[in-house]
Amino acid sequence: MEVFLQSLISGLLIGGLYAIIGIGMTLIMGVLKIINLAHGQILMVAMYVTWVLWKFFGIDPYLSIFITIPFIFVFAEGLSKYLLHPLIEKESILPENQVLMTVGIGMVLVELARSIFTSNYKSIHTSYTDKAWHVAGISLHVPLVIAFVIAIFLTIGLYFLLRKTDLGRSIRATAQDKVAATLMGISSAKITILTYGLGSALDAAAGSLLLPVYYLYPDVGPLFTVKAFVITILGGLGSTVGAIAGGLVLGVAETFGATYISSGYRDAVGLVIFLIVLVFFPGGLKRLTKV
């Protein structure tokens, strides 16, 4: 029972981080209608930025989100504006050429990281890295708890942005119907580019928050890309609430898979759930919650 509870809690904590990765992905998917296969790679860039800030400027990884978020926002907006957006008007045989472009972007980002930072594993060590709180026999890893709390605040912030501001309404309108939104005077091109930046910025926050509990190496990117789309499909496309639920479910499923099956199957559990949901329950959790 204790093992069960421990796995559950750890899963939920890491799931909170997965949730904001998933929300970023689902935003991009909802508005751009593409799968962003560079999502994890952008997270990796954020992790390297955080690492550099910590290593050379001594900035705490949790404080560095104030730098990584705007940095990645601008960076991703550039990618979107100059690489992804121009493809909309291009004629091509396969409609997936934007997706393929994100593959190319992801590849370049990984290789850039490899040529700058080499393939070696990096991690950061802070005063609280090894600390844990013990509550009723269950240990709570301090960095994960802090990250989880920050993730909740970010999610609430995003919720208000999407629900209460003009910008948020424009994003939701564009996601629902691009043509109608354009007719209502929303510059859908602008919103599309901006949404890619916003989704990536959330991703960046997750990267900074993950660094204290995760190893960093260039190929960490593809790993998180896979997680990101698993969450998104699990939660239902374009659904923010679904992405949160999807993130938590994935986190718990992974820790249970690692605890009860084999640690090597940790990553396979998510993929199997993903395939089952994709094939047998298209629409994911969104279908249950209707949000």
Added chain:
Amino acid sequence: MEKEKTKILEISKTEYIIFLGAAVLPFLFFNSFYIQGLLIFIMMWVMLGNSWNLLAGYTGQVSFGHAAYFGIGAYAAALPYFHYKISPWWGLLYGGLAAVILGYLLGILVFKLRGPYFALGTLATGEILRLVFGEEEWLTNGHNGILYTTTWVSKYPYYFIALALAILSILSVKMVMKSKAGFYFLSIREDEDAAAALGINTKKYKNISMAISTFWAGTAGAFYMIYMGFIDPEVVFALHNISIITILIGIIGGVGTIWGPAIGALVMVFVQELFRSAIFGLAPHWVSGLHALIFGLLVITVILYLPGGILGDWDLIANKFKFSKRMRSSS
């Protein structure tokens, strides 16, 4: 696999010349095992590129998991050897078949999906296989991989086997695309619902396309095992190094063209090796670390400026270099 021979296969003069040229090529580099090895890899990538191109470029089912079929082909050759000492050479026979069976089974799942969902579904299948083959050590020897002492030291026999398989893969795609099935494939790519509405059994033809495609991917995998003499799950089921590179070969060369994958494979290996060798040792040493980066940039450039690939947008390139007059008079 290619039952639908409604027309006899036509091979143009240019194609004969290319085949002959490819056959002479290794003798030009008789003193370099290194370059001969690269030529063998080019042929292997031609096979894989063709395999992907038939399914994605012609039938519109963009697979992100071709490593699954490549890997299963490689393991089909390797496992009988590992357990019963049966020569992996037999893998050339049943590597492709194993991939076809796997393709059929996975097709039951992933063909329910369309567009980007199909891409994600296939990506997941490839990754699951990689993890399973890595974990089930009793069957696959896990991450230790399977080792086999290669039959010949000389590269010539391998090259000619690879060349023959590559040519067969090109011709098979060409033949299929001239048959009725080929037109059905195109109609499925353009609009699956419309194709179904016109009475085309889309499921059947997607499966046929999948079968031919996976056959070549599996054969390429079996060949890889025989030639390299070592495989492990991280190598043959690699998401990036197999699945994604296969796609990029198709994209660079030209999606939905017969010769696109061949050109893509040539460009991919050439560009990567050019930079890996630091431009034949002329450039400073650190350049060699950039080979994958340069290839990535090339991919971005091609998608951005030549969405049809090098072959598909050849007119665009020709116009850029002001060869347009000559092109028009020749065509």
